[in-house]
Amino acid sequence: MNGFLNRMSYSAPRRHEDGVLTDREALGSIGADEQNRRDVLTPGNRFLGRVVACDGYHAVIAAQAPNGETTLTELWSVGRLVSISVGQNRVVALVASMQSATKAWDERDANLFHIDVELMGEVHAEPDGREVFSAGITRYPYIGAIAHRIRHADLRRIYDGNAGDSCAIGELTQDETIEATIHVPSMLSKHFAVLGSTGVGKSSAISLLLRKAVEADPKLRVLILDPHNEFAAAFPDMAVTVDPDTLELPFWLMRLDEFAEVIFRGRPAIPEEYDVLRETIPEAKRAFRGGMEGGLLRRQIDRAGLTADTPVPYRMTDLLAQIDERIGRLEGRAEKPALRTLKSRLLAALDDPRYRFMFTTGAVDDSFQEILAKIFRLPGEGRPITAFQLAGIPGEVVNAVASVLCRMAFDIGLWSEGAAHILVLCEEAHRYVPADAALGFLPTRQAIARIAKEGRKYGVSLGIVTQRPSELDPTILSQCSTVFAMRLSNLRDQEIIRSAIPTASSSTTTFLSAIGNGEAIAFGEAVPVPMRMRFTRLPQNRLPRPHQHAEEGWVGTSKPLDLGVIVARMRAVSGPDISAFQQRYEATERQQATAPGILDHIEGQTEAYEPYAPAMLPGMPQSPSDNLFANPQLDRFNSLRRQILSGDIDGEPQRDAGLRRPPGGFSRKP
Structure with missing residues (x-):
């Protein structure tokens, strides 16, 4: 073996008995300058080594570093692509690992080492003479096939974004002169995920991807569930911001289980009280319908049955009146404690200033169309992105709000018959769809899972962002056909990525813990082959950041500290305006008291x-x-x-x- 390796760098290839072209003949179809650079079998030139083992998805290449030099070994680094000549084709391989044959290094003599590579695809000539890259391999490397540094032109062919809907999002780590491109329709139609630890640049990467997606699809409308209130700064010219002060999400838009999540403050609902809500809410909706003098809404309600889940307006006064009527009945004394407790819950929610977005003075108006137009930017009016800031919403209500938004996004895509394209981006997605089925909120999980499984049929896309893939529901992650894996240090998180990446490229996960900030391993439907790339750096004024932070960051800010303002905001002294409700309810109480x-x-x-x-x-x-x-x-x-x-x-x-x-x-x- 050693004698063969010592001679292989200086002996010319020969023609095989079966008529297969020798390496020299296979290389004769390219230009003279190109042939001279890669046909001279001299260590340090384009020649790197020969194949000594091969199977269906990987090969072993033997190479030599003469005289103790490391010039040749520098060309072999984990994650780089190399070529293997097989006839007129060139098989593309990814370096997975390498090791010295003797487990030692001689400073004066030749050193032998072996390189394990994974086979990615091949560059072949079309009938019209064009050379193209394909992920399949028609002819595998044979023993003794020459491995060489990959051509710059072949790298361009592999990562060429020649499709009309492809766009550049960065550059390759191996060759920064080559753009890293993705196919946007494939990324959106089959969902995508951005995974990485805190501080590696996930938010910046998301901002870049969203800008590219909106440019490629003008009909696209983006809804960002932003728990950190940081994306509004990234899209000052493209987004509208919805925060707890400007949010209007009436209580009657919620289904029964979502409304119960709010009333019971995130705790399991009491069955007796839940049943009362199921029976009284339809009655309150009928009472609201009875107060309307005809109109489209009444005709629609008459045609369809009313349930607690039907998204039509009703008044809290009517709901409380239904409960009071049950309390006043002589029969059913056993349920009266539950009725009184439920009434107290409803009044407490009305008085809670944090729920002002649900119980406003206009909460009983039929503003369904206006709400959808505002949240989902229909029409967009030049701002197709909605940054939905969740930081100021009570923690026990966030899941219910996310459930309502995701459910309405799917319904818009379903009933618009393809007229609207919607992307729902879930930041910190493990909060909404955790791996443990006992955690989280079931309606939110069902709404997001429905988008993941069926959304592509109706033009609704899902974007998942998380720093803990191991805590995310694997069913949701498996529906994301394009993944951008950034630095992950947790072994469990790396295992999740390793199970999702194609077998032929599994070695790319071995250096997930060592890539730099802004770098990612991209694989899936939107890229031809897994690639290690670096995202384009956005300008400072387009980087995501919390709105409280000055542009210069924590250091150097001159904004004065006012504890009075802090205390006032913590106490939420500006409660919801429920004066109209209070007047109607007090009038009802006085009427009952004087009877x-x-x-x-x-x-x-x-x-x-x-x-x-x-x-x-x-x-x-x-x-x-x-x-x-x-x-x-x-x-x-x-x-x-x-x-x-x-x-x-x-x-x-x-x-x-x-x-x-x-x-x-x-x-x-x-």
């Missing part, structure tokens, strides 16, 4: 009983001696009511309208 009732029989009664008094709950003692929380007024009322109904006191009971005080007063029978 004749059984409490009129109690002389001197001026205060209403406490609705949450423990004595009113089922199973609680009614005697003051048995109850530490006794209510004397309530005891007096119960005793008087029992006497009247039993006939011990003169007077005719009137169960429906309430008992009236007789002209002669109350008197006991003899």
Whole structure:
């Protein structure tokens, strides 16, 4: 073996018995200058070594470094592409690993080493004489085939963006003079993911990809779920910003499970209260419909049945009135505690200033069309991107908001019949679709999964951004046909990438932990072969950054610190404007309070009983001696009511309208 390796650099190739062209004859079809550069079998020239082993997807190349020099070994580095001559074709291979044959290095003599390469494809000539690259291999390397440095022209052929919808997003790490291009329609139609640790440049890469996507598809509308409020600065000329102060997402747009997520503050819903909402919300919607004098909305509602999930307006006053009506019924005493608790939850949500985006003065207007036009930029009016800032929205509501947005994005693509192209970009996607099915919010997971599985049919695309691929639902990641893997130091995250990348390029994941900031391994439908590339650096004024940060960063900012403003924002003193609701609800309460009732029989009664008094709950003692929380007024009322109904006191009971005080007063029978 050593003798063969020592002679192979100086002996000329020979013709095989089966008529296959020798290496010299195979190289004779190219120009003289090109042939001179790569046909001279001299170490350090284009000749690198010969194939000594090969199988279906990788090969081993033996090479020699004469006189202890490292000039030749510098040409072999992990991640570089090389060529192997096979007849008139040139097989393209990726260097996966290399090692010295003797596990040592001689400073004065020749050193032998072996290089493991993965076969990527081949460059071959078309019938018209053009040379093109294809991912398939028609003729595999034979033992002794020459391996050489890849031509600059072949690199261009491999990564050539000759398709009309391809665009450059950076340059190759191996040759910075060659642009790294992607096919935008393939990236969007089959979804994409950007994966990388914190600080490696994911946000900058996303900003660049979105700009290229919008330029390639003018019909595209982009919705960014931005949990860090940083993308608005990256698109000052292309995006509108939706934050908690400008957001209008009425409560009636939510489905029942989404509305329950808000009311129960992210905790599991109480079954009894959930069932009440399921029954009373349709009634509130019918009450709102009854208040409309005809119109398109009423005709549409009449044609379709109303459920708790139907996205039509209703008033919170009507919903609370339905609950109050159930509380006032004589039957169903067992469900009254649940009804009162549910009513308290609804009132607490109304009073919470963080929920102002749901309960505004115009929340009961039929503004569905205006909301869709604003959030999804239909029409875009020159700004096709919406940066949806989620940082100021309560954590227990974020999942419900994300569910509503993703669900509406899919519905727009479905019912527009291809007229709208929408891209939903989920930053920190592992929050919404975690790998653990017990975590997260099920409707959000279902909405995103529906886009991932069916969105391509209706022009709805999904972009996934995360720093922890191992914590992301593998089903969602498997639907992303184009992946940009940036630096990942976690071994579990690297395993996820290794399982997603094609087998013929799996070695590219071995240096994921060592690539620099702004670099990525791109593979999938949008690129012809996996490539190591560096994203183009955006100008400073187009880089994502939180809006609080000055352009010069943390250091050097001159903005004064005002603790009063900080405290005011933390307390959210500017609560939601629910004055109109309060006026309607108080009027209803006064009307009910002035109605004749059984409490009129109690002389001197001026205060209403406490609705949450423990004595009113089922199973609680009614005697003051048995109850530490006794209510004397309530005891007096119960005793008087029992006497009247039993006939011990003169007077005719009137169960429906309430008992009236007789002209002669109350008197006991003899």
